[in-house]
Amino acid sequence: MAHILAISNQKGGVGKTTTAVNLAACLASSGHDTLLVDMDPQGNATSAVGVNSRGLTTSLYRTLIGLDTPDPIALHDRMPNLWILPSNMDLAAAELEFFDLENRERRLRSVLRSLDREFEYIILDSPPSLSLLSINTLTAADRVIVPVQAEFLALEGLSHVTATINRIRQSLNPDLQLLGIVVTMFDGRTRLAQEVIQHLGAIFGPKVFKTRLVRSVRLSEAPSHGLPIIQYEPKSAGAIAYTQFSQEVIHACEEASAWART
Ligand SMILES: Nc1ncnc2c1ncn2[C@@H]1O[C@H](COP(=O)(O)OP(=O)(O)OP(=O)(O)O)[C@@H](O)[C@H]1O
Numbered sequence: 048m049a050h051i052l053a054i055s056n057q058k059g060g061v062g063k064t065t066t067a068v069n070l071a072a073c074l075a076s077s078g079h080d081t082l083l084v085d086m087d088p089q090g091n092a093t094s095a096v097g098v099n100s101r102g103l104t105t106s107l108y109r110t111l112i113g114l115d116t117p118d119p120i121a122l123h124d125r126m127p128n129l130w131i132l133p134s135n136m137d138l139a140a141a142e143l144e145f146f147d148l149e150n151r152e153r154r155l156r157s158v159l160r161s162l163d164r165e166f167e168y169i170i171l172d173s174p175p176s177l178s179l180l181s182i183n184t185l186t187a188a189d190r191v192i193v194p195v196q197a198e199f200l201a202l203e204g205l206s207h208v209t210a211t212i213n214r215i216r217q218s219l220n221p222d223l224q225l226l227g228i229v230v231t232m233f234d235g236r237t238r239l240a241q242e243v244i245q246h247l248g249a250i251f252g253p254k255v256f257k258t259r260l261v262r263s264v265r266l267s268e269a270p271s272h273g274l275p276i277i278q279y280e281p282k283s284a285g286a287i288a289y290t291q292f293s294q295e296v297i298h299a300c301e302e303a304s305a306w307a308r309t
């Protein structure tokens with residue numbers, strides 16, 4: 048069964064998509080069959096792996112409302128072991144259309160259940176804000192990774208995130224766990240970044256990933272070339288950081304599974 052990981056934070060622009068895409072690519076490049084699921088109607092994760100959301104014959108939206116069976120697109124010509132369930136603007140309609148559907152919070156969960164024997168990792172890119180789509184994402188996941196920017200107010204945003212995780216755990220998904228918090232767009236030269244990291248450590252202890260996802264122009268350029276950073280600029284600081292982060296994620300997932308078996 049796959050490890051299903053949601054990359055989630057209600058705050059916009061914190062690096063969710065960058066993290067989902069590059070984590071998925073690094074997991075795939077270390078030999079794990081990985082599925083990236085784009086749950087954001089903006090389709091940023093879809094275009095970041097070079098898939099044109101306008102040319103889709105089916106979409107995650109049609110799958111979620113039960114019109115099509117899930118049909119992940121293989122990205123193997125450029126990225127072995129990586130697949131995507133792409134999205135497009137159609138998904139924005141889901142908010143309205145789901146409303147009358149049975150189990151509207153569990154639509155993604157049931158779609159993934161039919162796929163989770165085919166993959167080792169399923170990485171879910173969440174939209175910002177609290178919506179039916181982000182609730183579906185957290186309901187489908189085993190574990191959550193929360194990207195945060197080391198900046199003023201980041202900690203305040205985190206209290207909303209942990210409250211949401213707790214609420215979902217109490218109602219829709221009792222097995223949901225926080226896998227960890229990862230600092231994105233990190234700039235070690237600023238004192239503020241160091242202070243925020245100290246605070247995070249004091250509150251979340253070992254749940255803060257050791258890898259810092261450094262701020263790098265290459266990481267922001269890569270999506271416009273439809274490539275993850277390990278392909279766009281394999282020797283860059285961003286590629287090294289995401290590779291290291293993916294190893295930490297693999298280790299944390301293995302530990303969590305071993306713990307669950309005891
Ligand atoms: N480590 C980084 N270094 C430089 N730029 C980055 C880094 N991580 C993300 N960015 C850039 O910051 C912007 C926001 O990142 P991203 O789209 O990943 O955030 P998001 O949380 O998915 O946003 P949204 O909430 O809109 O979905 C993008 O332009 C992205 O290229």
Ligand SMILES: [Mg+2]
Pocket residue numbers: 063064065087091173174175
């Ligand atoms: Mg995004």
